[in-house]
Amino acid sequence: MEAYIQQNIPVNLHPERRTKLDVIQKFVADMEREGKDEHFLVCDIGDIIKKYQQWSQLLPRVKLFYAVKCNTDRVLLQILSDLGASFDCASKMEIEKVLGLGVSPDRVIYTHPHKLNTSLIYAERHSVSLMTFDSEIELHKIKSLHPTARLVLRILLFEQFEADEKFGSKFGCPSDQTRDLLQLAKELELVVVGVSFHVGSGIKDARAYIAAIQQSRKTFQIAQEVGFIMNVLDIGGGFPGAQDTSDFFHEIASVVNETLNDLFPADEGVDIIGEPGAYVATSAYSSLVNIIGKRWCSKKPLLTERYNKPEKNSWNSCEEDRNTYMYYLNDSVFGNFLDGTLYTGCTTYIPKRIKTTNDTVSYGSILWGFTCAGNDCVNPSIRLPELDVGEWLYFEDMGAYTLSMASNFNGLETPEIKYYCSEDLWLQVYPKTITISRDQTRQ
Numbered sequence: 001m002e003a004y005i006q007q008n009i010p011v012n013l014h015p016e017r018r019t020k021l022d023v024i025q026k027f028v029a030d031m032e033r034e035g036k037d038e039h040f041l042v043c044d045i046g047d048i049i050k051k052y053q054q055w056s057q058l059l060p061r062v063k064l065f066y067a068v069k070c071n072t073d074r075v076l077l078q079i080l081s082d083l084g085a086s087f088d089c090a091s092k093m094e095i096e097k098v099l100g101l102g103v104s105p106d107r108v109i110y111t112h113p114h115k116l117n118t119s120l121i122y123a124e125r126h127s128v129s130l131m132t133f134d135s136e137i138e139l140h141k142i143k144s145l146h147p148t149a150r151l152v153l154r155i156l157l158f159e160q161f162e163a164d165e166k167f168g169s170k171f172g173c174p175s176d177q178t179r180d181l182l183q184l185a186k187e188l189e190l191v192v193v194g195v196s197f198h199v200g201s202g203i204k205d206a207r208a209y210i211a212a213i214q215q216s217r218k219t220f221q222i223a224q225e226v227g228f229i230m231n232v233l234d235i236g237g238g239f240p241g242a243q244d245t246s247d248f249f250h251e252i253a254s255v256v257n258e259t260l261n262d263l264f265p266a267d268e269g270v271d272i273i274g275e276p277g278a279y280v281a282t283s284a285y286s287s288l289v290n291i292i293g294k295r296w297c298s299k300k301p302l303l304t305e306r307y308n309k310p311e312k313n314s315w316n317s318c319e320e321d322r323n324t325y326m327y328y329l330n331d332s333v334f335g336n337f338l339d340g341t342l343y344t345g346c347t348t349y350i351p352k353r354i355k356t357t358n359d360t361v362s363y364g365s366i367l368w369g370f371t372c373a374g375n376d377c378v379n380p381s382i383r384l385p386e387l388d389v390g391e392w393l394y395f396e397d398m399g400a401y402t403l404s405m406a407s408n409f410n411g412l413e414t415p416e417i418k419y420y421c422s423e424d425l426w427l428q429v430y431p432k433t434i435t436i437s438r439d440q441t442r443q
């Protein structure tokens, strides 16, 4: 059954719980019936709803500001807005997108510490006033273009923990400059209301949040000495979002709650906000690709140097000369499989088959991306049973930093997104949904 609500979200509602594979198979059958072979994405809206609910339950004091850059899909933003989320935007275009949904400007934080003049003017005109800074130059800029802004000092964390993407020294005021910077804000008669940090995307150690909240507390103290009474603590992003990370998220939530209750007790009245991106988006999306070509090599082929690093090769050297299957996919590292070295560091893309077979033989395989670039390789080294041309494969956990970073290089299509949701979860958010059948929606 397909439902359209006021915001025009085309969603397939399922009265009963269905497995992801089940739903994917149905979408693939639709594609085949329509004679299409372009790559596409499947989004489980129920997964987004569950993530939001879990956040509210496990981190009741932390208001969720979704980091828009992670995935800018309009439907995702709409669902989050309807659930009551707020938004972390880092550019004029992201702010426009969010305000365009009817989100009020007080549900937006502008998190780029170095803003374009024109974007700052735009923010001022549209009453977006909560924003971060980490430098003197930015304070002067804000003083002249948006003097009533409510400022949040982004701090550089002095204790670094392992993460996929560290923001390293790019952003954040070092602690030895904090006092002077706050002093300047005071002299300029600007309003500094809080502190923000980011422990790094894909953080591996929950203790990163403890250290960062402790450092924030010290910064609150310095601000008070300078004459600011701050009331916002922004604990940034970094929360895991893939399917198998629920235990780690629970661990982070309990560590964060404990540290907050210790250092920022509720009765102190500090508003705590968080900016999860990957947490919200990762597991909701699966990517569907079609095998459009195939070749067989009697020797392991030469790959460009970057794919020959030992850590990237899962099949070992004694097999070097065995047969290899090379498959050509209709998606690419310039599309949804962006080589994570640029952002998240995740590079191992493992496909799942839609066909259920019980193959026992497997072969060294290479999954090439669509474009003509020699290094467009989705997986340079994986053991797979023999796959067929025309077969569809799916990759899970594809919602974060995929679509939002994908390009149209070499004529890569922007993928269609197909949405589904279990009816009970959907009705929790949209109790007044009127469902209409597919046929009625087609004129």
Ligand SMILES: *Cc1c(COP(=O)(O)O)cnc(C)c1O
Residues within 6 Å of the ligand: 067, 069, 070, 088, 111, 198, 200, 201, 202, 236, 237, 238, 239, 275, 276, 277, 278, 279
């Ligand atoms: C990218 C970003 C986030 C989101 O990070 P995730 O690791 O995806 O949760 C949050 N805040 C800021 C300032 C960011 O730049």
